[in-house]
Amino acid sequence: MPGEFDLIQRYFTRPNRRDDVALAVGDDCALLTVPAGQLLAVSTDTLIAGVHFPVDTAPYDIGWKALAVNLSDLAAMGAQPAWATLAITLPEFNHPWLQAFSAGLFALAEPHKLALVGGDTTRGPLSITITVHGFVPAPQALRRDAAQVGDVVAVTGTLGDAGRALAHALGQSPITDQTDAEWLLARLNRPSPRLAAALALRGIGHAAIDISDGLLQDLQHVLNRSGVGAALQMESLPLSAALRRQTTTEQQAVELALGSGDDYELCVTIPAARWPQAQAAVNACGVTLTRIGRITATPGLALDWNGAAFMPTQRGYDHFKDSQSHVDQANSNQLNSHLKERS
Numbered sequence: 485m486p487g488e489f490d491l492i493q494r495y496f497t498r499p500n501r502r503d504d505v506a507l508a509v510g511d512d513c514a515l516l517t518v519p520a521g522q523l524l525a526v527s528t529d530t531l532i533a534g535v536h537f538p539v540d541t542a543p544y545d546i547g548w549k550a551l552a553v554n555l556s557d558l559a560a561m562g563a564q565p566a567w568a569t570l571a572i573t574l575p576e577f578n579h580p581w582l583q584a585f586s587a588g589l590f591a592l593a594e595p596h597k598l599a600l601v602g603g604d605t606t607r608g609p610l611s612i613t614i615t616v617h618g619f620v621p622a623p624q625a626l627r628r629d630a631a632q633v634g635d636v637v638a639v640t641g642t643l644g645d646a647g648r649a650l651a652h653a654l655g656q657s658p659i660t661d662q663t664d665a666e667w668l669l670a671r672l673n674r675p676s677p678r679l680a681a682a683l684a685l686r687g688i689g690h691a692a693i694d695i696s697d698g699l700l701q702d703l704q705h706v707l708n709r710s711g712v713g714a715a716l717q718m719e720s721l722p723l724s725a726a727l728r729r730q731t732t733t734e735q736q737a738v739e740l741a742l743g744s745g746d747d748y749e750l751c752v753t754i755p756a757a758r759w760p761q762a763q764a765a766v767n768a769c770g771v772t773l774t775r776i777g778r779i780t781a782t783p784g785l786a787l788d789w790n791g792a793a794f795m796p797t798q799r800g801y802d803h804f805k806d807s808q809s810h811v812d813q814a815n816s817n818q819l820n821s822h823l824k825e826r827s
């Protein structure tokens with residue numbers, strides 16, 4: 485494609501600061517060194533305009549988020565980020581767009597010492613695929629199949645914020661307070677992958693997953709892979725002050741925390757005896773870790789709220805449940821069930 489090499493040079497080539505990169509952008513392959521004694525953790529995520537983000541999302545935020553969702557997967561495995569590749573499909577070579585997109589991408593890459601080592605650039609409907617690579621010592625990987633009966637179930641940060649922001653961004657349930665709107669939109673558009681918290685939990689935590697599709701749906705993956713169940717207490721869910729202010733009932737906030745996606749917090753299971761140590765280690769990174777329940781031998785999820793059984797109205801997003809996209813599903817499920825007045 486004409487101008488492709490110039491584009492890659494201008495927007496996607498930065499000086500290399502890693503000594504494990506022998507060769508990066510510009511040859512047929514990148515040449516990289518994996519540290520002895522560690523496993524290579526690899527993960528890919530695609531973001532499609534109109535599916536994973538509203539089409540009018542700022543390009544800086546698209547660049548940030550495309551990398552953030554991938555780094556979140558490394559965090560969920562307890563892996564330290566190292567390298568990424570970027571396959572980008574662009575409808576046109578829009579220079580201001582590319583400038584802002586790459587600024588958002590590198591704003592997140594640089595503090596994590598992540599090197600962009602290659603990729604592919606094509607023309608077509610906007611789509612961004614990033615593959616990240618990181619390192620983890622084998623015994624310290626936070627695998628989905630490692631939850632044990634009696635473990636504490638805990639989550640980082642707060643839940644439901646991104647779901648509330650999406651309802652605002654789609655014009656379904658506007659937030660009039662500008663400070664809350666900005667804070668909640670930042671939670672949606674510029675999630676903070678919980679890498680420091682994940683590294684702090686190495687050797688302490690058993691299982692982990694990042695919350696991309698909603699707590700209930702994502703925790704269920706851990707339960708299925710580990711052959712266990714969980715009991716969660718709704719009154720323990722960490723809800724931000726902004727989310728509490730921007731929902732009309734506490735139940736709306738709780739249901740967003742359970743079912744809406746895009747928060748990119750971690751859900752971890754921790755042996756009960758090590759809970760205080762885990763919480764202190766994560767707090768030392770400036771991140772809250774909140775205990776929300778226990779792993780049980782009984783399969784499935786048991787939810788209660790102040791001692792009474794609680795039944796939410798929906799269970800997060802599932803791309804293959806029907807033909808709807810994240811954004812469309814947000815319109816039909818989440819907004820209808822959470823943000824209209826309940827009768």
Ligand code: ADP
Pocket residue numbers: 492496508509510511512513570571572600601602603604605
């Ligand atoms: P090839 O045809 O051999 O696959 P390309 O023309 O696709 O090579 O890419 C040339 C070089 O630029 C390669 O090193 C590739 O990894 C890199 N590259 C292409 N697109 C991107 C991108 N969007 N970001 C980073 N590197 C890229």
Ligand code: MG
Pocket residue numbers: 603604605
């Ligand atoms: Mg290529």
